[in-house]
Amino acid sequence: MRDYKDYLEKQKYSRSTIKSYITAKSRFIEWSKRNHTSPESIDYKTFLKYIKYLQQKKNTKKTVKHKIGSLKIHFNYLLSEHYRTDNPIESLTIKGVKRVVNYNTLEADELEDLYYSYETENIKDPYHRLTAKRNKIIVGLLVYQGLNTTELIHLELEDLQLYKGKIYIKSGTRSNGRTLELKPWQVIEFLEYIKEIREEIITRKSIESNRVFIPNNARLGNTIQGIIKKLKKTNHKVKNIHQIRASVITNWLKHYNLRQVQVLAGHRYISSTERYVQDDLESLHEIVNNSHPIN
Structure with missing residues (x-):
């Protein structure tokens, strides 16, 4: 079995990113042990408790989003090594993190x-x-x-x-x-x-x-x-x-779904692709966010 560091190096992350991701993983494992679970067995509902824990530690929404993003990578690693059959937080987003406004795009x-x-x-x-x-x-x-x-x-x-x-x-x-x-x-x-x-x-x-x-x-x-x-x-x-x-x-998104455009654009994360969704879909995202348990 490859260790997590080898996995990240194979994915061509920088040294500083690898260090940051390993630290986030270690802290998550410590929390998991205290709460009688593990990265290999935790489900979505239980993971929400970890987010609440991060919020209680006075982390900003941007920091919480970053930590979740790094743990998504760790779950992908567990998937690749057959320690999990799913990524429980793959579609999880944090409400209130400012979207990047894109350029005045061309048709x-x-x-x-x-x-x-x-x-x-x-x-x-x-x-x-x-x-x-x-x-x-x-x-x-x-x-x-x-x-x-x-x-x-x-x-x-x-x-x-x-x-x-x-x-x-x-x-x-x-x-x-x-x-x-x-x-x-x-x-x-x-x-x-x-x-x-x-x-x-x-x-x-x-x-x-x-x-x-x-x-x-x-x-x-x-x-x-x-x-x-x-x-x-x-x-x-x-x-x-x-x-x-x-x-x-942006024009690809008019013809293909998010996952397809993620592949075409070479984005590592679906969140990178979501930044290009046009304004006419913003209301839909807001509805989804408002119904999400994380506020």
Whole structure:
């Protein structure tokens, strides 16, 4: 059996997070022993007593939420090691913790327009035409797959499954890995890029790399910032890459359920996905929260 620390390391949590989660687990075990239960056997109703205990210790709602979040991970660990058959607090939320207000999001047709409006042809300099085509592929990954800068930087040739029309996004320190569908036109442009454009850019730069996009270091972040500036000229509502990703996730939520969007976005926790639920669902969440026993 893997111990909890090994499990967290495998999930790529940072050292400080692992330390925090192990501390939360240890304190929960101590409380469980005093209350004649255990993490392996506790049920939802009994766990509510632990929350009441945390509240009595004058923890803020934000701190209580954090502690519950870390214990959700511990229950997932027990599930993975077959010490439990369920996570008793998987859907538990705390009323009153302020939601993060998202960006002024773009509609799906506005996102797509950013892609189709990106100029690649009427460019005099041959090399700049090549980099413009590279940049349009990056725009596609922003507006269709909702990738962030880190994911774009770390994308490698082996992650491309172009003949299957898919792309694999590796897990990060705060995200899960996932395989995403590419649009047919993305596949066509990707094939041209890999076979011709990328090779020419590599030759010009005199470098070797397995990364998909060249330059393949922090300079790609500068390239993406330049792309965003151009996108702002197409649509003045464009703010930054975070807003574009928020827009993609928000639009996914109009077509898929929360769990499906959690997978598509690579979110570790369902709560991360819930932050993107549109205002017209806020009243429903409030009804759910008001009926919840934790106040």
